[in-house]
Amino acid sequence: MKRASVLPLLGLLPAVAAALSACADTSDPPRSIAGADPAAGLAAMRRHGCGACHAIPGLDWPRGVSGPALRGFADRPLIAGRFPNRPDVLVDFIADAPAMAPDTAMPSFPLSPEETRDMAAYLYTLHD
Template sequence: MPASLKWLALLLAASVLAAMAAGAVMYAETRARTRVMAEQVSGGTVTAGRAAIARYGCGSCHAIPGVAGASGSVGPSLAKVAVRASIAGRLPNDAEAMALWLRHPQAVTPRNGMPEQGVTRSDARDITAYLYTLK
């Protein structure tokens, strides 16, 4: 192989590696920005929300990305819940409405499939923070 082609191949490989590194940095920055925004909007903590989701057993009914074992199919998947227009087809998708739904789903829509779990106000804020990272 001529030297000029070797340099061209090396330059191409370096360019691909640089693009991959830049993509990884952009991905990490986007995730961090999403987490910060979700915590600011909800008043909760994303990490605590993930733990609360597991503790309340939400994954037994819902598929929830990022939560180990959360692969239920009784309720809707919560993938991309942060970008949906409404919650349960009734409430606007904002942090206050999400926390209300999580705490008292039967008061919002009597006899719906979402059970009252006794979710605390603090846990509802944390769960909302986590769910708002699912874009």
């Protein structure tokens, strides 16, 4: 009766399934920005010189190193290691990081709301 030994494990399946779906659910709320244009966001990042401090996929030059490389940003749990990586928080951070973290070396930028949202949308396309 070898099969009988598997039966106790079946009782664990709901717990395992719940744990797996909790792990997979890294985007609550979803990391997307309704109505924003990721391609326009990349163009705006080029225009505003974000590459001076960041290596950004899609921007060949410059690829600065004062700020963190942004590859895989969409999968990071935190922004700048301290804020939850949510769309509303990211938009605020891009627009005016020093207002949120006075000690940060990330400057504030004179961006339109559209540019800021488009940049956030582009950053949410960056998966490892």
